[in-house]
Amino acid sequence: MIIQAILILGGTGLVFAILIALANKKLKVWEDPRIDVVAAMLPSANCGACGLPGCRAFAEKAVMGAIQPAKCTVSNAERIGEIAHFLGVDAGEAIKRVARLQCSGGTDVAVQRAEYRGLGTCEAAAAVSGGGKGCAWGCLGLADCERACTFGAIRMNAEGLPVVDVEKCTACNDCVVACPKDLFVLQLLDHPLLVQCKNLVQGDGVLEQCAVACTTCGKCVLDAAPGLISVASGVAVINYDKIVDAEESAVERCPTGAIVWLRGAQFARVPVLSSAEAA
Amino acid sequence: MTAIGVEIAVDAPEPIVPGAPPPQPLSLDFWRGIADDNPVMIQMLGLCPAMAISNQVSNGLGMGAATIFVLVCSSLLISSLRKVIPNEVRLATYILIIATFVTISDLVMQAYFPLLSKTLGAFVPLIVVNCIILGRAEAFAGKVGVRRAVADAFGQGLGFTAALLIMCIVREVVGSGTFLGFQLFGPHYEPWVFMIMPPGGFLTMGLMFLAMGWWGERKKAKLAEVAK
Amino acid sequence: MSGHEHSHGAPAAPTPDAGSSTARLLFTLAFFGSLGGGILAYTYQQTLTPIRKFAAEKVEAAVKEVLGGPATLDTLFLVGDTLSQELPAGEDPLVATKLFIGFNEAGERIGVAVEEWTPGFAAEVRLMVGFNPATGALTGFKVLAQTETPGLGDKIAKDTSFASRFMGKLVNPLKGTKNPTTDPSTVQTLTGATISSKAVIKVINKAVETWKPRLDAYEKGGGK
Amino acid sequence: MISELSWIFFSTLLINNFTLAMFLGLCSFFGVTTKMDTGWRLGAANTFVLVMTAVAVWILNTFILAQAPYLRTIAFIVVIASLVQIVEMVIKKFLPVLFRELGIYLPLITTNCAILYLALTQTTRGYNLLEGIVYAIGGGLGLTLALTLMASIRERLDVADVPAMARRMGLVLIIAACMSMAFMGFAGMGSGG
Amino acid sequence: MAFFGFAHGVHPPEEKGLTSALPIRRMPYPDELVLPLRQHAGKEAKLCVKVGDHVERGDPVGLADGYMSVPIHASAAGTITGIDWWPHPDGTMAQSVHITVEKYALQVPRPRLVPRWDGLTVEQVVKAVQDAGVVGLGGAAFPTHIKLAPPKDHAVHTLIVNGAECEPYLTSDHRTMVEYPERVHFGCRIMMQTLGVSKAVIGVERNKPDAIAALQRTKPADLDIVILPLTVKYPQGAEKMLIHSVTGIEVPSGKLPVTVGVVVQNVGSLAAVAEVFDTGLPLIERIVTVTGHGLRRPANLIVPVGTRLRDLLAHCDGVTPDAAEVIIGGPMMGLAQSNLDAPVIKGTTGVVVLAAHETRGETIYPCIHCGRCLDACPVFLNPSWLGDLARVKRYADMADHHLADCMLCGSCAYVCPSNIPLSQLFQASKVALRRTLQAAPQAGAA
Amino acid sequence: MNAPRLIVTASPHVKGDDSTPRIMWTVAASLVPVIAASMFFFGISSLLVVLAATLGALLTERFLGRPRSLRDGSAMITGLLLGLSLPPGIPLWMAALGGFFGIAFGKAIWGGLGQNGFNPALIGRAFLQTAFPVAITTWPTPGGNFFTLKGDLFAVPFMHPVSDVVTSATPLGLFKFEQTLTSVVNLVLGTTGGSVGETSAIVILICGAFLAWKGYLNWRSPVSIILTVLVLGQLLHWINPVRSADGLFHVFSGGLMLGAVYMATDMVTVPTTNKGRWLFGACVGAIVVIIRVYGGLPEGVMYAILIMNAFTPLINRATQPTVFGTVKLKEAK
């Protein structure tokens, strides 16, 4: 009886071993196993900040040597080092960029002309007479960007402006796409100069819409290196090619504070919640 | 979860399998299965037996014991043989080993616990396909040393049994008004037959997940509050 | 599952055709197959006796119960469509379909017991049915297997008063009703479990209908 | 004959639905039912494997295992596992898109208890080849039905405002409970009142 | 002619009685006019004046920038006192020219700026219409000359004139048909000749029997013009619905009416073309219905283009205390205004001032899947599902469910018992869809 | 001119009169005559059962539902309909428990009004039927003193009802298990045993017609159900009069009217498209007849509706309206 059992099972095992061995030879689709390893080491955020459709695509490219591990802006340095070490390649260099808001017209300083009723999203409000906001360029404060940020880097402050936590921001571009007013730009963290206004109305008339708007007075143009700032289009514009020439004195005489010199996060009043979480 | 899937899908020819779990103290290997990485509640594996037989506490005990037995024995064997088993037939071999232990426990149960074996029915042989066991073989036992493999197997087995027993207790107490057959609420209790029927199994497990979800949300809320 | 050991430094890009030799594959599977087979065969041998003992005891207990405690039992096997005292060689008496005949101390036949089933409310309802072929009266039944709704249909197995309603009823054939009855071949069904009750009645009728002719044929053939 | 076969078919499909009444194949029932397309595809793959298994098991039972019933579990599972692995390779080679869709769940069919359950039950019930195949189709379609319905309900829930605590798995199990309750309506079918 | 009608649609209260019997009156010139350079679909006009310039009535202040554009003309004599960003009726800011109206100028017709019609070739007519700055007055302000020169590969067989005016409250088309039926017919003649069609159908909703009668009375004998009464139903006046009602043809999804050989023009546009050739002055004024329960004295007015809402409402004795919302256009599709400095532009069909009790409630309930919106949508979309998708921002899926076919008519949002602003969701989604497509060309790959 | 404080909203700036709460409360109010009719036959017991179920539903909605969701009236309907679908003698604690279960697991967990996939009232009832199969199939006899309590209404919670109930089988049970046919006249008038709300088909029909006229319920699924049951039932009756009663009997017996008029019209859980509603109704009708004739249970309305609820998303998908201008597009291709 034991012999019989051994024969049956041994035989079955043998038959299928042959089948599998055959199948293995004929049908196998080979895939570099390192892809899976690298993919598992990536954050799986599938955010697209690296410019590739998802983390696995990044892993494939990284294994092929077509992209440097550090191009994943979401992962931390330690992890990136591990990946580079695993693949035996150079990690590459990460350049930290963050999202910056080109508006500082919170509810305390910007005029609201009419009461908006309807869906509480910026996208929807933008189509309804600009949500009743006096400034047609400014932030609507209904937090589409906050909801779009998968990294929880955006918090609305008490004045209805989104504050970007520069620690958490991975420059994934989601908020840039989400904002119907196109208020976000991705900018190098160490570029300190920023114009927080997009209102094209020239002159002091703009102050009827918002107290912190750019009045195109031209003082910053005079105070900065030549060619760094211009106001010809109706609002101050910084030429970031010349950013190395920038100095803090450029913003000092701005009558409304539309142009700012940034150290870290934007806006003086950082919401309690996000600063505590960052700590 | 991913590790399992990934490894099955890809036959990595490297002897040192990428994706092996990081070194950890034995106690962690053991506790992980009971709490953080509970096979039923977190990995969502082995749901079928957990729901099918969890309408009586005695079933849960029997099933848990059988599962732990199979899990530990097969992990032990697989881990000690991991260097000699060729990658291509890795799974087939694991299954052979697991099936052997399952059949042993089935036969033993039939012989010495005939009533229990009858109520558990086909679910004892079905331990073979309990995703936990193969999953552990794949993700753990096949890649680490014997001591760790056994610790992990015990942890996972106990984790499974714990989840199973919670369900059994809820279902038997509410559904029959008894615990291990003893009447709890006197003869006038109106049992909720629902709980020992199939929908009751789904519901009970749903309640467990809801409780976990609620707990998680509360923790999140607390964190946010602390941050404030 | 996220950490990784890679103390070996960077693995070189593996080549597609690296793999184990076919022979090793075959050997491994065959070896473990044989090993498993061997172990199982051994375990099976060891457990066979208790398993069979339990199964046989269970049947015997049921038979005794439905026949009201016979002094001796006789077993007939169904071979083809006829009853015989002998099983063809090689057949397992445990698995074969059987009819049990019970005798009292005086050696008189008090009844026969057979196993029958029919679909109930949930799945099959399997009974051991005992009846007296001479009178057509039921001597009892025992539920061997059922999965009816607990608290409702499963009363056919658990409610002893239900079983007692059947005692001595004449199967010619048996009928069910919802109301209390004294009719000799009508039984009152369980409230809320009419279907399960009727399944029991159906099994009993089926048992008598299929086995009585077989027994008659056997007796005519001079079996007894 | 016809009536027996149709009884096997319908009772497996509706009354003793593998997923909703027998608790089989739950891992994939909860794991892959987020999109309807994957839902029914997995169901179809399962049905295919079930039918294959029914045939293989019948062959094993008839020609090999008659003498060694204790080897059933192990022989069945080895056969099923090997079959699935071969099918997997075939699909990976010839239908890479489908493979991507079913991803890691194909191997899970091996450990889908419905398959082994079918093999064992088919044996204990002594089904012949035809009955076994019908049983497999009924069971497979039952799985497909449950998978598809669950997936379609979950697709609708994608746009619903589900409370946070129920979002992960809680609600899905409650849905299963509701479906299971609904399908109890078929209970007792065929027993004839 | 067979009447086909279109399925679905809604029946909002008409409220046309406020102004339907009031004859059209001319509004006096305000002190200042504001002319946005963007008043039409297509490219905005190119500025051609500077601050300090003096302009006569009818002088261009902006020139057509290419074929898909029309010039803008000064609607009164005066001085250019500013060129800057100014609130536009669509809620944004637009480059606008401010003219301080010369109080004592004659404002009289000047020598012809538009040539006489008779004797012009088709090309010359089209050019003249463009130079006169004529755009569709039915609301979309699509340059009319483009619709007069359909691509050669499409044979146009019918001109359909849109006199449905299905929006509640509005009566400007209605009064035009009652008071200037000859002008409508004259415009029709010009257009038929230019398009080279022999048949025209003027569709008018049955609730304007006096307009139908007037058109019938003045119908020229030599033209094949049919005046077709239409069921009163919103949005009967939507182009594709109208074509379906008149001809039974469904304009294919995503296609223009010319593909089925039809051109649709609004009656106001017809009258405008007629007037332009008649008077020789470009399009510098239009008929506007100023109405609503929030307004003291509703009226049908001839308003110079560029009149600020503030001046217009003041001319109608101002608003009542319970006025809550000022809408340019009708209440179904019009745009709410947050700034009364916004001017009347060429596409402004009416100004409606709603009283507080008429505005939408604030509470939004969840969609109960009642299916009313499905029964309302004239293009047979599933607004309920689209709305659900929009809420979770699944724009690509919305596109698969024909978001592009939604014409934002608002029928769905009108009937929704849960007060879900469906059409707003769809409008926002259309914008967002475009944005996401632009932002991520590789989207969907992951 | 003094500038008013303006509001801005998206178009359309006006809206039709019907609102979700108005619809819900009207439907709830239309159930009052049904309850009154039931009280005529079963006395105060009907009212108590309905109240208990409603209380359970409302309290649950209050504590588990979204803020202020009681105002929309849907939980009220759930409670009332659950009560109406229970036997008049059921212990009140069970009725209230059903209300809790229906709202908690049939609605709140799904995200509240509008999101649920299954009919909450029927989820509550199905739970009770599975949990307490005996209590829910104990049908007291109609008639008797108005204030007599039918059954053990005040049984101690979680304990057995002490049942010395005078029961009578429902017409469907009578037919299925005893092959006894009840006359359609009695069914229509409601003088038969059965659940609180299934007694008077006529009252339900009238209320339903009123709601349909107001546009508060879509008439397609009820009509489809009734037609299917009538035709299929009659067909099976001709084939085998012992197994199946005639079509009219099927239509007027059991919970069919209540289910068709009030439960297969719950727009949340039935298809949104009109085509889908016809299909939904036809399938419900067919399943009802199949369960009644071939199934183990005498009545299948609840299960049929629940089963079809599960199919609703699929039906919706299959019956999307053809978008204007796309038919020709396809032909052209």
Ligand SMILES: Cc1cc2nc3c(=O)[nH]c(=O)nc-3n(C[C@H](O)[C@H](O)[C@H](O)COP(=O)(O)O)c2cc1C
């Ligand atoms: C959840 C549930 C379980 C049931 N289980 C059984 C059962 O096990 N056996 C049975 O005969 N009927 C069962 N029934 C069927 C009904 O109780 C059926 O109405 C009953 O058989 C009719 O009997 P009666 O006429 O005595 O009430 C069940 C019904 C439900 C809803």
Ligand SMILES: Cc1cc2nc3c(=O)[nH]c(=O)nc-3n(C[C@H](O)[C@H](O)[C@H](O)COP(=O)(O)O)c2cc1C
């Ligand atoms: C030849 C021809 C070309 C047209 N091209 C466009 C076009 O490119 N885009 C467009 O929106 N409308 C175009 N139209 C006009 C539309 O048919 C329609 O009249 C216009 O969009 C305004 O319609 P509405 O008010 O219903 O939106 C064209 C019309 C004609 C006759």
Ligand SMILES: Cc1cc2nc3c(=O)[nH]c(=O)nc-3n(C[C@H](O)[C@H](O)[C@H](O)COP(=O)(O)O)c2cc1C
């Ligand atoms: C929902 C909807 C309703 C409309 N109602 C009218 C209307 O009542 N009268 C009208 O002239 N145009 C109406 N239009 C605009 C027409 O579709 C079309 O643009 C116009 O008749 C073309 O003529 P025009 O270019 O001369 O303005 C409506 C458009 C939409 C989308």
Ligand SMILES: Cc1cc2nc3c(=O)[nH]c(=O)nc-3n(C[C@H](O)[C@H](O)[C@H](O)CO)c2cc1C
């Ligand atoms: C015509 C109509 C029928 C309804 N039927 C039911 C019903 O059968 N069961 C129920 O729980 N709610 C019903 N409701 C209320 C509501 O739609 C239901 O509670 C939702 O399912 C909750 O999301 C109904 C509402 C209406 C307007």
Ligand code: SF4
């Ligand atoms: S969404 Fe914006 S703020 Fe958030 S991580 Fe991306 S770029 Fe940074």
Ligand code: SF4
């Ligand atoms: S930045 Fe843009 S998206 Fe964010 S709140 Fe402001 S308007 Fe909205």
Ligand code: SF4
């Ligand atoms: S707004 Fe769009 S979806 Fe709504 S009814 Fe109009 S066309 Fe249909």
Ligand code: SF4
């Ligand atoms: S009308 Fe409103 S509530 Fe009804 S289905 Fe449409 S969106 Fe939903």
Ligand code: FES
């Ligand atoms: S499928 Fe049954 S245990 Fe996983």
